[in-house]
Amino acid sequence: MATQTYINPVYPKYFADPFVWQHQGIYYAIGTGPAEAAGEVDELHQQRVFPLLQSEDLVQWQPAGNALLRPDPTLGDNFWAPEVAHHEGTFYLYYSVGHGDKNHQLRVATSADPLGPYQDVGESLIDPKTCAFAIDPSPFQDDDGQWYLFYAQDFLDTVQGVRAGTALVVDRLSTMTTLAAEPRVVLRARHDWQRFLADRPMYGGTYDWHTLEGPCVRKQGDRYYCFYSGGRWETDSYGVDYGVADHVLGPYSDSGNEQGPRVLRSRPGSVLGPGHNSIALHPDNQSEYLVYHAWDPAMTARRLCIDRLLWTEAGPRCKGPTWTPQAF
Numbered sequence: 001m002a003t004q005t006y007i008n009p010v011y012p013k014y015f016a017d018p019f020v021w022q023h024q025g026i027y028y029a030i031g032t033g034p035a036e037a038a039g040e041v042d043e044l045h046q047q048r049v050f051p052l053l054q055s056e057d058l059v060q061w062q063p064a065g066n067a068l069l070r071p072d073p074t075l076g077d078n079f080w081a082p083e084v085a086h087h088e089g090t091f092y093l094y095y096s097v098g099h100g101d102k103n104h105q106l107r108v109a110t111s112a113d114p115l116g117p118y119q120d121v122g123e124s125l126i127d128p129k130t131c132a133f134a135i136d137p138s139p140f141q142d143d144d145g146q147w148y149l150f151y152a153q154d155f156l157d158t159v160q161g162v163r164a165g166t167a168l169v170v171d172r173l174s175t176m177t178t179l180a181a182e183p184r185v186v187l188r189a190r191h192d193w194q195r196f197l198a199d200r201p202m203y204g205g206t207y208d209w210h211t212l213e214g215p216c217v218r219k220q221g222d223r224y225y226c227f228y229s230g231g232r233w234e235t236d237s238y239g240v241d242y243g244v245a246d247h248v249l250g251p252y253s254d255s256g257n258e259q260g261p262r263v264l265r266s267r268p269g270s271v272l273g274p275g276h277n278s279i280a281l282h283p284d285n286q287s288e289y290l291v292y293h294a295w296d297p298a299m300t301a302r303r304l305c306i307d308r309l310l311w312t313e314a315g316p317r318c319k320g321p322t323w324t325p326q327a328f
Helices: 034-038
Strands: 016-023 026-032 048-055 062-069 078-087 090-099 103-111 134-141 147-155 165-175 184-187 195-202 205-220 223-230 239-245 272-281 288-295 302-312 315-318
Touching (some): 034 048, 078 134, 134 205, 239 315, 272 302
Antiparallel strands (some): 165 184, 302 315
């Protein structure tokens, strides 16, 4: 059998925050499209949001419509970072919606079909009055069948060396549409490369703002690895790192990343800001691939990319970001 090759990006159009899953031998991808990112409402997005793709091999992707029936318009026009879980015959679409970058809430929608339409269940997963900004929900099922939701929210304290900004938490899903309301901090920013913006006006103050976002959890052996993206998504500081824990609820440590992200980082002149990853199995059901978005050097769009995930003695690493032909 001839070796297949691919060249990133594997899909030519804007497709940020890619989440890939398999169902009955087909790969599905859902992500943040340009309209969702910018808060634009054209004729299509008055009806449905979040672009979907389909593939038989993880390399060749075709458009498959939009996923989510547009919910209450008062929730906002910015729809970000969708992910899908399949449980007992139902597909659950987790996402955030809000107004620009200051107010976002976590929601969930359901469908009997992976391509939707997904119908919002009608309430926020977290009360927006107590948490004004929550994004990037990522469901994870542990070996015992229990589901958890990892996500990102804002913190303003700076005790014990942590930086103010967006960071990662986890909560148990008491049902697939209800959180236990027992959130635990997963990781906080501690390093300069994780800076989003200095002197950022937020919550009535001004902060040296740092960002950890886009959690993706994978159990390897008896340890839990929480991949995340740090820095500013519009710059070459943005990349993928990880924390590791002995229990799904932590404590997690990302010690060793003082000099920058260890899994994916920019390659100036070729690939900028690789991040917001999910993980997919190669059709051989053995090799794992990091699925992520990256900017072209001219920063015209964030596009869908894949590269081999490697488990080394030093921890998870990625063969990418690549931009030349790769064996697959």
